[in-house]
Amino acid sequence: MDIFSNISLILDAKTLALILGSTITGVLIGALPGLSSGMAIALLLPFTIYLEPSQAIAAMAALYCGGTFGGSITAILINAPGAPPAAATAFDGFPMAQKGQAGKALGMAAVSSVVGGVISLMVLITFAPTLARIAYKFGPPEYFALAIFGLSMLASISSKSPVKNLIGGLIGLFVATIGVHLTTGISRFTFGVDELFEGISFVPVLIGLFAMSEILVQASKSELLLERIKFSAIKLPSISEFKSCGKSILRSSGIGTFIGILPAEGGTVSAMIGYNEARRWSKNKENFGKGEIEGVAAPESANNAATGGAMIPTLALGIPGSATTAVILGGFQIHGLRAGPYLFEQQPDLLYTIFYGMLLANFIFLIFGLMGAKIFSRISLIPRGYLWPSVFVFCLVGSYGLSQSMVDVYIMLISGVMGFFLRRYGFSPAPIIMGIVLGELVENSLAQSIIIFDQNIFMFFTRPICLLFFGLTFLSLFYRPIKNLIMKGMKDE
Numbered sequence: 001m002d003i004f005s006n007i008s009l010i011l012d013a014k015t016l017a018l019i020l021g022s023t024i025t026g027v028l029i030g031a032l033p034g035l036s037s038g039m040a041i042a043l044l045l046p047f048t049i050y051l052e053p054s055q056a057i058a059a060m061a062a063l064y065c066g067g068t069f070g071g072s073i074t075a076i077l078i079n080a081p082g083a084p085p086a087a088a089t090a091f092d093g094f095p096m097a098q099k100g101q102a103g104k105a106l107g108m109a110a111v112s113s114v115v116g117g118v119i120s121l122m123v124l125i126t127f128a129p130t131l132a133r134i135a136y137k138f139g140p141p142e143y144f145a146l147a148i149f150g151l152s153m154l155a156s157i158s159s160k161s162p163v164k165n166l167i168g169g170l171i172g173l174f175v176a177t178i179g180v181h182l183t184t185g186i187s188r189f190t191f192g193v194d195e196l197f198e199g200i201s202f203v204p205v206l207i208g209l210f211a212m213s214e215i216l217v218q219a220s221k222s223e224l225l226l227e228r229i230k231f232s233a234i235k236l237p238s239i240s241e242f243k244s245c246g247k248s249i250l251r252s253s254g255i256g257t258f259i260g261i262l263p264a265e266g267g268t269v270s271a272m273i274g275y276n277e278a279r280r281w282s283k284n285k286e287n288f289g290k291g292e293i294e295g296v297a298a299p300e301s302a303n304n305a306a307t308g309g310a311m312i313p314t315l316a317l318g319i320p321g322s323a324t325t326a327v328i329l330g331g332f333q334i335h336g337l338r339a340g341p342y343l344f345e346q347q348p349d350l351l352y353t354i355f356y357g358m359l360l361a362n363f364i365f366l367i368f369g370l371m372g373a374k375i376f377s378r379i380s381l382i383p384r385g386y387l388w389p390s391v392f393v394f395c396l397v398g399s400y401g402l403s404q405s406m407v408d409v410y411i412m413l414i415s416g417v418m419g420f421f422l423r424r425y426g427f428s429p430a431p432i433i434m435g436i437v438l439g440e441l442v443e444n445s446l447a448q449s450i451i452i453f454d455q456n457i458f459m460f461f462t463r464p465i466c467l468l469f470f471g472l473t474f475l476s477l478f479y480r481p482i483k484n485l486i487m488k489g490m491k492d493e
Contacts, residue, residue: 015055015353016360022059023066023361027368030070030083032394041324045331053335054350058357060328061311065117065361067324068267068307069369072109072300077102080211080391085267085303087206087433088275092288092295099291107236108245108293109300110369116253116301117362120308123257124315125355138262140448141460145469146262147442150269152476154431165431168422172435175200176443183447195407202268202436204399204412209429211395212416215388217423236370237293245297248278256302260309267303267310272434274302289428308358315339315351 022044041060048056071086076093089109096105138146154169178189179199190196252274259270278298279288288295314325316339332339337350399412419429453459460466 015058015357018051018055018059019062019357019360020364022062023364024368026063026066026068026361027070027073027365029063030067030086031073032398041328041331045334048331049334053337054353056331056335057328057337057350058353060331061354061358062361062364064324064328065304065307065358066365068304069110069113069300069365072113072296073106075210076105076109076296078211078391079214080394081206084202084206085271085306086299087210087268087429088271088299088303089296090210091275091299091428092290092292095289095291096293096296101291101293104237104241104293105296106372107370108241108296110366111237111242112245112249112252112297112301113304113369114362114366115249116256116303116305117307118359119250119253120257120260120305121355121359121362124308124312125351137465140445140452141463142465142469143262143441144445144449145460145466145473147438147445149469149473149476150273150434150438151442152473154434161426164427168427168429168431169435172432172437173439173442174435175205175432176436176439181447182444183451193407195405199440200411200436201403201408204408205415205436206433207395207398208412208415209419209432211391212412213419213423213429215392215395216416216420218388220420241293245294248282248294248298249301251277251281252298252302253305256305257309259302260306261312267306268437270306270309271299271303272437275299304362311354311358315354 041063044060044063048059051059067083068085071081071083072089072093075081075086075090076097078097079090079094081087081090093105093109096102151169154165176199178196180187180190180197187197252270255274255277256267256270259273260267275295275298278294279285282288282292282294284292284294310325311328314329329339337347395412395416396409399408400406422432423429449460450457460470
């Protein structure tokens with residue numbers, strides 16, 4: 001397909017207005033802790049009935065892009081990720097804001113988000129049919145191998161102690177086991193609470209570990225006088241800083257696109273892996289977790305690249321690539337459309353509209369993010385007596401709004417208290433989040449794989465994709481020791 005043809009499809013005034021409005025709405029909703037783009041799209045669905053199918057899908061796709069970027073705003077400014085994919089952005093974004101570099105962090109987040117989004121969209125429109133076939137080959141064994149590769153990064157996912165990182169990961173894995181087991185139907189650690197049968201939702205834990213724990217940390221400190229900085233002092237990143245992050249942005253964009261293609265993976269896992277790989281290959285790895293600008297660029301490019309990647313199995317196979325694309329798939333059904341291979345042959349105009357809508361959305365939030373960076377940055381200057389009670393309200397609303405359950409609110413509060421004490425004793429929330437994200441995938445895919453292999457676990461080594469990820473896991477765990485041994489041997493010679 002020629003990506004430069006049929007651009008007139010989105011030049012209609014109504015379509016442009018819908019894309020503009022959806023993008024800005026997505027950014028604003030994404031910035032609110034606990035309120036995801038998926039939730040926003042779900043609320044938008046009834047109103048799309050009165051739109052043309054192409055306009056409706058384009059509006060939902062634009063909201064998806066805007067919401068993914070929006071989560072970075074509060075992640076950077078107040079350590080409260082607006083959406084799960086922005087959790088990794090908070091690791092270095094918030095320390096930058098504490099050092100008076102909120103403008104730089106927000107500017108880098110906006111630019112790297114656009115680069116990641118545009119690269120993934122180019123892949124979407126160019127290689128969607130081929131990549132969809134690759135994703136289709138992923139079964140439970142391949143997902144297990146991928147999850148193991150992700151878990152191999154626990155020790156280095158933050159700048160804290162590797163031992164404490166592993167303990168945090170184990171805590172996350174334990175949380176992921178709560179609920180009814182997929183294959184046996186046995187209830188575990190539910191204590192008779194019906195709401196826990198389906199497991200603990202990721203979002204309340206995320207809000208608690210990051211936002212609620214930060215409220216408690218701030219409350220434990222004496223009131224500090226905040227110096228009002230000059231408006232001109234809030235600077236955007238320089239050209240040299242953008243260049244220094246170029247390799248990390250491109251690497252993370254590739255990671256995000258690939259992981260986004262895998263059904264049900266999405267931006268959270270890609271952001272975590274993108275962040276870890278940036279730290280692994282960076283010359284300034286000791287600065288990660290302390291306000292390193294690469295630590296903002298990498299996860300933001302990865303999670304936004306995952307948006308385009310997630311659309312590939314959604315459009316080509318009718319298999320949602322993330323929770324949000326599952327809602328978009330519902331939009332297809334409402335308008336009498338069926339996602340699948342035939343779309344590329346029979347309805348190319350619809351694909352072009354989606355592509356151009358998402359592309360335009362990326363440039364809209366780039367302008368919105370860069371122009372608003374200085375204004376957003378001043379949120380950090382709001383007196384704590386006003387700021388943190390407001391954040392607390394958003395935490396309550398975001399936790400309750402997920403499934404209208406008070407149990408989620410209690411989980412958020414408990415997670416916040418736990419996060420407060422864990423942070424006090426040197427534990428990072430990042431490995432816990434990683435353990436929760438990958439724990440369910442590891443357990444379920446392993447159980448399904450054992451059934452498929454008829455209890456013969458050695459069958460894992462007969463599948464090429466599994467061998468690839470096992471090899472990457474080995475390198476992830478033993479790359480540095482092997483490198484040190486080689487360097488020592490060369491010095492001895």
